[in-house]
Amino acid sequence: MKRTVPFFESPIVLAPLGGPGTVELTAAACNARAFGSLACQYSDPERMRRDIARLRTLTDKPFGLNLFMNNDPPPVDADHLSRAHQRLHVYRDELGVPRPEVPQSPPLYHDEQMRVVLETRPQAFSFTLGIPSDAVIAELKAAGIYTIGTATTVEEAVALERAGIEAVCVQGAEAGGHRGTFLHYEVLPLIGTLALVPQVVKAVSIPVIAAGGIADGDGIAAVLLLGACAAQLGTAFLLADEAGTATAYRDVLKHASASDTIITEAFSGKPARGIANRVTRELADPRERAPYPHQNTMTRDIRNAAASQGRSEFLSLWAGQAFPLAREASAAEIIESLLAQTRVALRSRE
Ligand SMILES: Cc1cc2nc3c(=O)[nH]c(=O)nc-3n(C[C@H](O)[C@H](O)[C@H](O)COP(=O)(O)O)c2cc1C
Incomplete structure (x- = not known):
């Protein structure tokens, strides 16, 4: 049937x-x-x-x-959360984003x-x-x-x-x-x-x-x-x-190759497929980031600033393995x- x-x-x-x-x-x-x-x-x-x-x-x-x-945010050790929060300051500083004092809650x-x-x-x-x-x-x-x-x-x-x-x-x-x-x-x-x-x-x-x-x-x-x-x-x-895809994200999609996608937890704390960049490489160690949804919330100001400043190295570049087939139309x-x-x-x- x-x-x-x-x-x-x-x-x-x-x-x-x-x-x-x-x-x-x-x-x-x-x-x-x-x-x-x-x-x-x-x-x-x-x-x-x-x-x-x-x-x-x-x-x-x-x-x-x-x-x-x-x-439901999982119970998370306060020290771990604070470390993951502070780890992100280096990106905020580069982007000129103010450092929030405490981790933003989901x-x-x-x-x-x-x-x-x-x-x-x-x-x-x-x-x-x-x-x-x-x-x-x-x-x-x-x-x-x-x-x-x-x-x-x-x-x-x-x-x-x-x-x-x-x-x-x-x-x-x-x-x-x-x-x-x-x-x-x-x-x-x-x-x-x-x-x-x-x-x-x-x-x-x-x-x-x-x-x-x-x-x-x-x-x-x-x-x-x-x-x-x-x-x-x-x-x-x-x-x-x-699509609302940021210009810097579009540029990467047009020039990267399919072998550049990876599964990463760096931006959100949950596994997702996207194109590798500086953040996915630098936050590969789980001790450096918080679990979902904390990490997702804590990286939001960075991703927003990166989109408006055209900085793809700080953006979550979600894309599947077939992205070179995507068309502009x-x-x-x-x-x-x-x-x-x-x-x-x-x-x-x-
Ligand atoms: C940028 C992006 C955002 C996505 N957001 C969601 C979402 O909010 N909810 C959801 O169920 N799936 C989401 N997905 C996954 C899609 O539902 C779907 O599984 C995936 O796009 C199919 O594979 P493809 O990307 O190779 O076409 C997202 C995928 C991408 C690429």
Whole structure:
């Protein structure tokens, strides 16, 4: 039986892109027949409401909202936190950013963000790094919101299906941004998209969306042949006209090579794939940084200043392994050409 997500108009999903994502990019993707997601993790509830209202003025198509699930800061030793905080001063000094006296605490508004999702009723709610509680899943269902979880292993996909989640986004190791891994592993599983998608398709009966390293129509066709119902692309849109990708970040994407991406915890305290730079090299030792979400909060002033000063050595340059395939064009042009390439690739198989 063919597994599909009923409201997808094409096999392309614009990934939620915390940082470079914008309301304009989501709307443009939706209007071009992709399913557009809006990353809300870094938006406070007020900004979420404003963004969702504006998105609805720019498109009448369905869209998805996205949040992280593991938001309770872990207990962390005060001395370790203070050391990690002070370690960052050298970057602040170079950028001319004032040194905050105490480490900035992560904002605690996950429950309010969830409330905004429930009240604004997007077509879909996607999430990563965990599973919502049974009570929240029941509320999402009661509100008619379709749920899409993220899995990086077969076990996680099975756990999502058992929890009643309606579709699973399978994130291969090639993917840019944070790894969605949420079951406890001593070693971070890094299974490639090509290997993981067919295993998940076999293990669950809900629709599978493939993500990671897909940035052209051949890649989309490949995951459809593996049994996915759609491909979720993030990196392919980082150079889109509507993306908020900082100029210095764009410059690196245009000149680096695929061998430059690494998995790093330097910026956020959680493993994420991006292009290596001075900060990822200098904060490679876990003793030098705090766990997520502390590190993410503490590096924010540095990342913001680096973006406005054009200093890519201090920016989190999230990118998947396929970033050299990303094109500079409008989201509509990118999607149109991806769809045309996918059609050709699938036809050549007939
Ligand atoms: C800059 C960037 C930011 C991302 N932010 C999020 C996010 O907020 N939530 C999420 O679920 N995934 C996020 N992702 C991961 C994507 O959902 C997706 O797994 C990934 O982009 C797919 O691989 P690709 O980058 O090779 O296309 C992000 C990816 C990138 C590149």
